[in-house]
Amino acid sequence: MRFITEEDLRQRFRRERFTEYEPEAGTRLTPGARQFLSDRGIRLTETENGVRPGNGQTGFGKKEAGSSLKQNEQPRETEAEERLQGAHPAEELPCWQLELGNLQADFLQAGLDLQREDVLVSKEIFELERNLARLASGEEMAEGERRWEMLCPACTGIGPENCRKCLADCFEITGFHAQSPNGRVVIRLHVLRSRLRKLERELPDDRKEMAHCIINRLSQMICHGFGGKICQKN
Numbered sequence: 001m002r003f004i005t006e007e008d009l010r011q012r013f014r015r016e017r018f019t020e021y022e023p024e025a026g027t028r029l030t031p032g033a034r035q036f037l038s039d040r041g042i043r044l045t046e047t048e049n050g051v052r053p054g055n056g057q058t059g060f061g062k063k064e065a066g067s068s069l070k071q072n073e074q075p076r077e078t079e080a081e082e083r084l085q086g087a088h089p090a091e092e093l094p095c096w097q098l099e100l101g102n103l104q105a106d107f108l109q110a111g112l113d114l115q116r117e118d119v120l121v122s123k124e125i126f127e128l129e130r131n132l133a134r135l136a137s138g139e140e141m142a143e144g145e146r147r148w149e150m151l152c153p154a155c156t157g158i159g160p161e162n163c164r165k166c167l168a169d170c171f172e173i174t175g176f177h178a179q180s181p182n183g184r185v186v187i188r189l190h191v192l193r194s195r196l197r198k199l200e201r202e203l204p205d206d207r208k209e210m211a212h213c214i215i216n217r218l219s220q221m222i223c224h225g226f227g228g229k230i231c232q233k234n
Helices: 006-015 031-039 077-084 095-113 119-137 146-151 183-200 205-227
Strands: 002-004 027-029
Touching: 006 031, 006 119, 027 031, 095 119, 095 183, 119 183, 119 205, 146 205, 183 205
Parallel strands: 002 027
Antiparallel strands: none
């Protein structure tokens, strides 16, 4: 059995947008792949066990003659090549995209490490990592859409009018903040923000707004971690 991952679906979606997905025979979707379909409102058609019978249907619900394989039969070379279309070897990816993948891993690790410190911060870090994935895929967030507001809710110094702009840190992080009661959380968020600021310089112009919004949200989280409800920007 072959598992279809979120990245597999993301690559297909980049090549051709679809509104319905039907798994191929002998495949199963990972939880991340299911969430990808759910987030985009793509209808999933599958059998009770999540595996399609060998009925000759493709992942887009369209029949193709001769697409079913007999038991133990190896896929034809052309079919194997088709499945690899859209897969980008690491050496062909832009440097910023490779770095972004590394940064996503850092966000996941930080979220895991901070679960014992602050479960709410941990959860939001995981959510920000999902937005980094959208940044990687180039998924747009429409002008004026509430999604921007949800990603970076308004505070004293950051609001709808500037959340997508490149803003300076609300305050300088020093050893004093590292030794505060929430020092581990504050420093971990500061490291993620610093790494994303460095990467933002290398991003294509059409993806900078998303990066700015995530950076500004990290600034809000740092401010809240150190000063509670008191804005530290000024």
